[in-house]
Amino acid sequence: MSTSPTLNYRKMIDGMRGEGGFAYIARGRMLAAKGYKVINLSIGQPDVPTPENVIDAAVYALKEEKYTGYTETPGIPELRRAIAEYLNTRYGSDVKPEEVVVTPGTKGAIFLALAAYIDPGDEIIVPEPSYPAYPEGARILGGVPRYIPIRFNGSREGFSLDLSLIEKNITSRTKMIAINNPHNPTGALFTPKQLDELVDIARRRKVMILADEIYDNFIYDGAEFKSLISYPDWRDYVVYTNGFSKTFSMTGWRLGYLVVREEVARNLSKLAVNIWGCPISFAQKAAITALKDPETWRWVEELSRRYSEMRKLLYNELKDLPGVEAWLSRGAYYLFPRVSKLLSMINMDVEDFVDYVIDKHHLIILPGTAFPDKAGKEYIRFSFATSREAIIEGGKRFKEAVTELLEKTRR
Ligand SMILES: Cc1ncc(COP(=O)(O)O)c(C=O)c1O
Numbered sequence: 001m002s003t004s005p006t007l008n009y010r011k012m013i014d015g016m017r018g019e020g021g022f023a024y025i026a027r028g029r030m031l032a033a034k035g036y037k038v039i040n041l042s043i044g045q046p047d048v049p050t051p052e053n054v055i056d057a058a059v060y061a062l063k064e065e066k067y068t069g070y071t072e073t074p075g076i077p078e079l080r081r082a083i084a085e086y087l088n089t090r091y092g093s094d095v096k097p098e099e100v101v102v103t104p105g106t107k108g109a110i111f112l113a114l115a116a117y118i119d120p121g122d123e124i125i126v127p128e129p130s131y132p133a134y135p136e137g138a139r140i141l142g143g144v145p146r147y148i149p150i151r152f153n154g155s156r157e158g159f160s161l162d163l164s165l166i167e168k169n170i171t172s173r174t175k176m177i178a179i180n181n182p183h184n185p186t187g188a189l190f191t192p193k194q195l196d197e198l199v200d201i202a203r204r205r206k207v208m209i210l211a212d213e214i215y216d217n218f219i220y221d222g223a224e225f226k227s228l229i230s231y232p233d234w235r236d237y238v239v240y241t242n243g244f245s246k247t248f249s250m251t252g253w254r255l256g257y258l259v260v261r262e263e264v265a266r267n268l269s270k271l272a273v274n275i276w277g278c279p280i281s282f283a284q285k286a287a288i289t290a291l292k293d294p295e296t297w298r299w300v301e302e303l304s305r306r307y308s309e310m311r312k313l314l315y316n317e318l319k320d321l322p323g324v325e326a327w328l329s330r331g332a333y334y335l336f337p338r339v340s341k342l343l344s345m346i347n348m349d350v351e352d353f354v355d356y357v358i359d360k361h362h363l364i365i366l367p368g369t370a371f372p373d374k375a376g377k378e379y380i381r382f383s384f385a386t387s388r389e390a391i392i393e394g395g396k397r398f399k400e401a402v403t404e405l406l407e408k409t410r411r
Pocket residue numbers: 044104105106107108131180184212214243244245246251254255256
């Protein structure tokens with residue numbers, strides 16, 4: 001019997017990883033539907049909705065301006081200008097509006113960046129643990145991810161890039177290095193010195209950097225952040241991505257952007273027009289308000305300040321637990337404690353342990369293996385983009401789970 005052609009889809013899809021975060025959100029919803037009081041410390045989005053002034057701008061565009069049609073493929077000129085001005089004011093860069101391409105979500109920007117550069121067989125260096133969209137996006141295009149472990153230097157020093165290992169893994173097929181800073185899932189903020197060294201590698205070895213800085217408004221304890229768009233010769237090696245999801249709690253609006261030198265940006269419109277046509281019209285109008293209205297920036301500062309507090313609260317809940325090595329992160333919304341000692345004490349792997357915490361205690365957290373390969377197998381990701389009550393209750397449930405499992409092994 002011959003196979004139906006509809007089943008002849010690309011076999012690489014079977015081996016693809018979904019985004020762990022989305023699967024675990026669904027698990028939380030299922031438990032909640034059964035009536036359990038679920039605490040979710042897994043979600044990478046703020047616990048509050050988009051600011052009112054931004055919502056008002058979208059409603060105005062829809063109701064008053066009837067702004068419901070297609071727009072220019074790389075985004076409306078006013079928004080491209082606002083993004084360029086924002087980056088230039090903030091990072092002292094010289095981005096031109098023509099170098100900005102607005103996309104449906106930062107994920108759209110990441111995929112466009114990969115589609116612009118990755119030919120089948122090309123390699124992308126992925127410091128791991130990593131947000132999965134870089135390696136999986138590359139694989140869709142026939143590219144090959146090369147995972148390089150991010151170093152954990154203990155609960156005082158935290159995480160850093162292993163630059164010599166990155167350089168050693170550059171081959172004649174290497175097109176780019178994916179750098180997310182501040183970093184999901186570790187909460188690391190790579191130092192200006194490390195970034196200078198990274199840029200030096202990119203210049204010498206003629207490889208690009210895919211610079212995803214989507215968490216750049218969540219930096220804590222006054223730590224210094226250097227944007228990869230701030231290097232004067234960024235046009236020679238950077239394709240930059242950022243977006244509205246995390247900063248303005250606009251995850252459902254699907255709006256991001258990419259910055260790349262003008263010759264390439266122009267060509268990217270040819271790709272984008274054949275994939276999505278244009279970004280969402282009224283969301284773009286609202287995004288201009290998000291960037292330009294000082295009221296939004298006061299809101300962002302307040303959110304970032306609150307999350308810094310939530311980070312410390314969660315850290316205090318975790319830091320003294322047996323076998324848990326927590327580092328107080330410097331950026332993004334995450335703590336990524338190493339739990340290898342705990343796992344060997346309770347004789348479990350990280351996924352079984354996380355399943356236990358979810359099933360028995362209705363606390364949703366993510367195993368490090370969701371990011372996306374082997375380096376995360378000794379870690380758990382907690383998000384602190386939530387309320388004080390959720391963190392205290394989540395911390396209590398996590399402690400109970402650890403205590404129960406340790407007692408079981410003693411019996
Ligand atoms: C590092 C990183 N980049 C990109 C994204 C995707 O953002 P967007 O919702 O704008 O597609 C996320 C979302 O979790 C992220 O963590």
